Amino acid sequence: MRKFLQRALAIIDKMDHAQIRVLLEDVAMESELQEMVLESMSDGVVVTDKENRILLVNKSAERMLPFNVGDPAERVLWECIRDREIAAFFRRALSGLDKVIDREFTLTEGFVRTLALTVMPLVRQGAIQGNMIHIEDVTEKRAKEARLRRAESLAALTTLTAGVAHEIKNPLASIGIHIELIRKAIGGRQTVSSAKVSENLEVIKEEVERLNRIVVDFLFAVRPMNTELQLEDPNPLVRELLDFLRFELEQAGIALELELLEPSPLIRLDAKYLKQALLNIVKNSIAAMPGGGRLRVESRRKGNTLQLRVSDTGAGIPEENLDKIFEPYFTTRDFGSGLGLTLVYKIVKEHLGEIAVSSKPGEGTTITLSFPIPQKEKRLIGYQEESR
Ligand SMILES: Nc1ncnc2c1ncn2[C@@H]1O[C@H](COP(=O)(O)OP(=O)(O)O)[C@@H](O)[C@H]1O
Ligand SMILES: [Mg+2]
Numbered sequence: 001m002r003k004f005l006q007r008a009l010a011i012i013d014k015m016d017h018a019q020i021r022v023l024l025e026d027v028a029m030e031s032e033l034q035e036m037v038l039e040s041m042s043d044g045v046v047v048t049d050k051e052n053r054i055l056l057v058n059k060s061a062e063r064m065l066p067f068n069v070g071d072p073a074e075r076v077l078w079e080c081i082r083d084r085e086i087a088a089f090f091r092r093a094l095s096g097l098d099k100v101i102d103r104e105f106t107l108t109e110g111f112v113r114t115l116a117l118t119v120m121p122l123v124r125q126g127a128i129q130g131n132m133i134h135i136e137d138v139t140e141k142r143a144k145e146a147r148l149r150r151a152e153s154l155a156a157l158t159t160l161t162a163g164v165a166h167e168i169k170n171p172l173a174s175i176g177i178h179i180e181l182i183r184k185a186i187g188g189r190q191t192v193s194s195a196k197v198s199e200n201l202e203v204i205k206e207e208v209e210r211l212n213r214i215v216v217d218f219l220f221a222v223r224p225m226n227t228e229l230q231l232e233d234p235n236p237l238v239r240e241l242l243d244f245l246r247f248e249l250e251q252a253g254i255a256l257e258l259e260l261l262e263p264s265p266l267i268r269l270d271a272k273y274l275k276q277a278l279l280n281i282v283k284n285s286i287a288a289m290p291g292g293g294r295l296r297v298e299s300r301r302k303g304n305t306l307q308l309r310v311s312d313t314g315a316g317i318p319e320e321n322l323d324k325i326f327e328p329y330f331t332t333r334d335f336g337s338g339l340g341l342t343l344v345y346k347i348v349k350e351h352l353g354e355i356a357v358s359s360k361p362g363e364g365t366t367i368t369l370s371f372p373i374p375q376k377e378k379r380l381i382g383y384q385e386e387s388r
Helices: 003-010 017-040 059-064 084-094 139-187 196-224 234-252 271-288 340-350 383-386
Strands: 043-049 054-057 104-109 113-124 128-139 228-234 254-258 266-269 294-301 305-312 356-359 364-372
Touching: 003 017, 043 059, 043 356, 054 356, 059 128, 084 104, 084 266, 113 139, 139 196, 196 340, 234 254, 234 271, 234 294, 266 364, 271 294, 271 305, 271 340, 271 364, 340 356
Parallel strands: 254 294
Antiparallel strands: 043 054, 043 128, 104 113, 113 128, 228 266, 294 305, 305 364, 356 364
């Protein structure tokens, strides 16, 4: 309660009519102001008491939530809601059955809308007095995010396609030249040297193979990913991958250091794809250490993310190449496709993760992947403050 009210109540018996009138006017003005704020908010607010009966519904909440006809005041919240799923969510969240206190719902009544609902306990003097429900219409926000994702993948596709066009130019030119040479040889007067022609044919065959590889790799890179993210412990898949590579590492004279968080926080991942991403990264490390070295794989927690880091003691990446290595077709290796890290990037993005590189030529390279650790239970502000 407000201090001035508390003080006034303590001396109310001694107040005369005029003083009480002033006090009431103050209180009325204050409550009008609060009502005005609540009613003008674009977000919806619903307040319920301990028995989950509705105490307050602001205009936006009235507009957004599918209420049954009739006055909702003092009725149990979930009994007034037309949408079965939302009603069930309220019932579970308000009666403390579910730990999940925020969720998004898509309503298809009328035009399609996505609502984000958050349930928060109202705490007063250390006890729960009821709940407050916050409702936000996130339809536009989500649509915008989807548009951005599409634009991003379209931009990536454009670079990739430009890359392919550039890549196939050289082999095509070379094939053209060798066909011309064969044509000249056959059309000329002197006898055709079959050795010469088969040399030309050999080049043509190699170039056709190169073209084929470019096309296959391209298709692999642009194929939409059907990642299915599941809340999982990443440690087993990291171990499986390193087991798979153990022999190759030994042969290359590379010592393996593994340091994983135990137990690891769970992250949303698709094991098949995440393994592929790590494989591409480790393969690059192996290629960067032709004379042997050390490979370190570790996981650690940083804020609300889980980091997987792969470090090597290889050749390193010159600074001017650092921002190119994720580009499609960028490679410094004779038989590189330049698509390895492009795919890693794509996979990490599908996992809503981030990727960072640090490298010192001559010393080595560290690739860090960070994945969000899903926060199932939001901290309840009311509780925190009360428990201090
Ligand atoms: N661990 C590493 N150490 C040194 N250079 C690296 C490393 N990882 C990637 N690179 C550089 O990035 C380039 C692109 O890598 P990637 O996309 O996997 O293509 P590719 O392996 O086919 O060359 C490599 O050619 C190399 O120059
Ligand atoms: Mg590679």
